[in-house]
Amino acid sequence: MKKQLIAAGIAAALLTVAACGSSTYAATPFPTKPTEAPATPAKPKPQPNCGNPVASFAPEGPLPSPDNLPAGSFMETIKKRGRLIAGVSADSLNLGSRNPITGAIEGFDIDMINYVAAALGVDVELRVISSPQRLPVIMNNSVDIVARNMTINCDRWSQIAFSAEYYHSGQKSLVPRTSEVKSLGDLPKGTTICTPTGSTSYANLRARFPDLTAITADTDGGCLALFQSGKAFGISGDDTVLAGDAAQDPYARVIPGEQFSQEPYGLGISLQHKDFVRFVNGVLEQIKSDGRWKASYNKWFAAALGPAPAPPKAVYGR
Structure with missing residues (x-):
């Protein structure tokens, strides 16, 4: 009888804690994943003719x-x-x-x-x-x-x-300093590369290296954070931005020579x-x-x- 009373008391206590918890605390949301490109890259839409853009x-x-x-x-x-x-x-x-x-x-x-x-x-x-x-x-x-x-x-x-x-400027790519790749084309299929959301770098990367997995971050610093946390193998973007990234991370380097756009x-x-x-x-x-x-x-x-x-x-x- 004593054991039954103890078990009932524990059950009641657990119900009380659960009830209090449900009314007081909200569940911690899981971190959102970086935006990933679709598996099959969309064809770039034709740009309107504005004459000479510059x-x-x-x-x-x-x-x-x-x-x-x-x-x-x-x-x-x-x-x-x-x-x-x-x-x-x-x-x-x-x-x-x-x-x-x-x-x-x-x-x-x-x-x-x-x-x-x-x-x-x-x-x-x-x-x-x-x-x-x-x-x-x-x-x-x-x-x-x-x-x-x-x-x-x-x-x-x-x-x-x-x-x-x-x-x-021009688009280049940043990779770990220990990597010996001379081009993003040397990387295995599916390797994750980050570019800023809404940038021309994203479209250029998808067109030039469609076998790589492109993810995006809202800011340049966001891409650097994904790179440093191992969620992105590298970053592709304007040389000016990558020069700043490399200055902040001694374990990163910009691939020399490979520039695949004019910006x-x-x-x-x-x-x-x-x-x-x-x-x-x-x-x-x-x-x-x-x-x-x-x-x-x-x-x-x-x-x-x-x-x-x-x-x-x-x-x-x-």
């Missing part, structure tokens, strides 16, 4: 001073607001990343924003965005401009406008503000000619990519 809107005359911006222009709107709102990365070392000492976001892309803001005579408000957010924040006018290693192409021209090219970077701006695109192109012309572009390149990229090349030449014709 062709932008030519500046109209000399660059106006901050105190003499055209009346009714978007530049005047920004000037009255007192700040330029820019979408940027905070985890792409040397392009746009947060300094762990000062807390400031800095890098080559940030320099481009600061040059534009100085030409307008305003402060800068940086809004950290992920790769998939680059187009939406421009199209819904959450920001005035995006500087986040964004490749100019015809598909994007159908949704936003671009400045003239401000940097010429012209442009500053993204709304199609509603072509006057601002022309203004930004005037700023880019100035910094390319007066040495500021070269100084910025050497500060952020020379250690990993060598001395500054000639700045990319502007192409106009829209």
Whole structure:
């Protein structure tokens, strides 16, 4: 009888704990898996014909001073607001990343924003965005401009406008330093490679190496985390980004020589503000000619990519 009472008491206690637990605590969700490409890669959709993708809107005359911006222009709107709102990365070392000492976001892309803001005579408000957010924040006018290693192409021209090219990059791949592969093509079928979501790197990887398994992360830092945790064997993306990844991980290396795309970077701006695109192109012309572009390149990229090349030449014709 005593044993039966004890068993009944234990059962009642367990029921009480279960009842309390169900009303007080929520189950811990399992970590979400990285997004994986479909087993059969989709055929890339044909891009709309926009002519020469890197062709932008030519500046109209000399660059106006901050105190003499055209009346009714978007530049005047920004000037009255007192700040330029820019979408940027905070985890792409040397392009746009947060300094762990000062807390400031800095890098080559940030320099481009600061040059534009100085030409307008305003402060800068940086809004950290992920790769998939680059187009939406421009199209819904959450920001005035995006500087986040964004490749100019015809598909994007159908949704936003671009400045003239401000940097010429190319897609490469990062692998463990102990790996002796000279090309991603040397890897076994199904090897997992990470690219940022919403990037041209993903489409390029699927087209060039369809036997590899492509997974994605919303940020460049997300891909690095997957690589360092062993969930991705390597990372494929722009050389600028991979140079920053390798600088953060002594056990990683960028495969030399294998570059399988051309990635012209442009500053993204709304199609509603072509006057601002022309203004930004005037700023880019100035910094390319007066040495500021070269100084910025050497500060952020020379250690990993060598001395500054000639700045990319502007192409106009829209």
